[in-house]
Amino acid sequence: MIDLTDIHVDGPAGPLLRKTSLSLAAGERVGIVGESGSGKTLLALSMMGMVSDQLTVGGAISVEGRDMTNAVEADWRHLRARRLSMVFQEPMSALNPLRRVGDTVAAPLIRHQGYTREQARARALSLFEETGITDPERRLSQYPHQLSGGQRQRVLIALALACDPALLIADEPTSALDAEVALRITDLLVRLSRERNMALLFISHDLAAVSRTTERIIVMYGGDIMETGPTRAIMQAPHHPYTKGLLAARPKLWAPILSTHGKRRLPTIPGSVPPPQDLPRGCRFAGRCPVEMAHCATERPALIHTATGTAACHRQTADGAGGQS
C-alpha cells in the first residue's frame, strides 16, 4: 500500500538517509531495527511527509497508488487525516498537558469525519475501549498528568486510530515504558493490525519487541539498510555482520548461570556510531565490522539476495556466506 523508491534525505552536513527502497503491503507488519541515529525515524517521517523543512527529501513515494513524490503539505495532510498515522516515542510529551485527552482524540474526528461533539466523544470512548484503556469513560475528561505512561501511550494509539488508518507507524512506542507495559503495548499493536487489516511499521531498537510484533524486519545502520528478511529467518540466521552483532548483544536469560568461567560480560559491538558527517563513504558499518575487507570503507555494498532476504555486505558477494568467520 505504500512504496518508497530511492528515498533519500540530505541534511546541511551531508546525507542522513541513503537511497532506500521499501514497500509495505496492506495489513503487513514490518519492523525497523537500528541504533539511535540510524535513520529509522527519518524514514518514518518521510513516509508521513513530515520531514523538517531544513532537510531535503529525494526519491519517489506513492501511497495506495497515489504518487506523493511532489505532493504539497495539503496533500500530505489529507493522507495523514485518512490513511496514515503515527505513534511517537515519548508518551509523556506527546500529549498536550493543557488538554483533556478525550478532546485530543476527538479533534481529528470532528475535523475530518464531520462528527458532532457528541458523536466524536462516543467514538473516542469506543477507541479507548478498543485500546484497552481502563475506566475509559472517566479518562476522556482527564488531563495527561493524571494518566500513567502506558495509559498515555494507549491514548496516543487511540488518537492514531481515530482516522481508521491503512498504515500505522509506531516510532519506538515502547522505549519509554516499563518492560511489562511495553509487552502489553506491542501485543495491542499486533492485535489492532490483525483486526483492522492495518499495515504496521514498528520502529525500535529492541529486537525482542520487534520479533514479537512483526513478520519482516529491516535492519538499519548509519542511514542505510543493512539487511532485510522475514523476522524468524533474521532472528535465527542473520547474514549481515551488523545484525549478528546486534543479536549477540542481547542479554540471555540463562547465560550467567550456565557460564562456567565466572563472570561473563554481555557481548557488544565495539566502538560507537560516528556522527553523520564522519560515517565511512562505503559500507556504513566499516570501522566497527569484525570481518571488514580492504574496500569496505570506500565502496558501498548493494543489497543482494540471500537465502531468505537481502543484505548489503561485500562479504556476501565475496564468499556468499555473509562473512562467516
Added chain:
Amino acid sequence: MRRLPVNLLIGGVLVALVVAAAMLSVIWTPHPYAAMDIPNKFAPPSPAHWLGTDQLGRDLVSQLMVAAGNSMMVALLAVSIGAVLGTILGMVAAARGGWTEEAIMRLSDLGFAFPTLLFAIMLAAAFGPSLTVVVVAIAFINIPTFARVARAAARQVWHRDYVYAARAAGMNRFAISRDHILPNIAAPVIVQATIEFAVAILTEAALSYLGLGAQPPAPSWGRMLSEAQTLMYLAPQLAIWPGLCIFIAVLGFGLLGDGLRDLSDPRLGQRRSHD
C-alpha cells in the same frame, strides 16, 4: 504548596488597591469629582475632604478615584487590543514560517522604531487630542511587542511532541494553533500583558500631562500633575498625590508582572527536568 513570591504579593495588594478605587468610583465618590467650591479652595485634609481640595475647591480623593478608573480603562483597552492583535500575528508568523514570518517580523521591527509619544503626538495632531488617541497609540505600539513574545514562544511549542502527534493525525495549522499553541503560550503572553499594563498607565499619564489625553473636566493623574505644576510652591500636595497614585499603579503592575513571571518560570524549569 510553594510560597508565593514576595513581589507577587506586594504587586497584587497595590493593584487590588488601585483597581478597587477605580471600580468604586463608578458607583460612589465622596463628592462629585467636578463639583467646584471656590471659597473652600486649597482646603487642608479634613473629615469632609480626606486629602483636601484643589485650586477650584474640587475634592481631591474623588478626582483621584475617577482618574484611576480612566487610567485603568485606557490601559485595559490598549493592552488588550495590542495583545490580541500582536499574539495573532506572532502565532501566524510561527505557524506559516517562510516569507510570511519574515514579513510580519520585519514589520514589527518597523513598529518598534516608532517612539510611543511621537506616534501619539502625530495622531493627536491629525485627530485632535482625546483618550481614544491615547488608546490607539498605546495599542499600536504594543502590537510588535506581543508579536515577538508570541512568536518566540510559539516556535518552541511547534517543536513539541504533541504538535507532531497532532500533525500526524492530519490537523491543519489553524487547528493546531488554536488547540495546542495558544494555551501553551498563554503564560508568557499574560506576563507580558501585565508588564505592558504598567507601561500603558505611565504612557497615559505622560500623554495627559502633555495635554494629548484626557480633556477637562475628565480627571487624569497626568493632567492633575500638569495643572498642579504651576502651584507647586503654593500647594505641593496637589502634585504629590497624583504622582503617588501613578507610582503605586505602575509599581503594582510591574511587581505583579515580575511575580507572575517568577511563578511561571520555575515551574517551566521543573517540567524540563522531568523530561
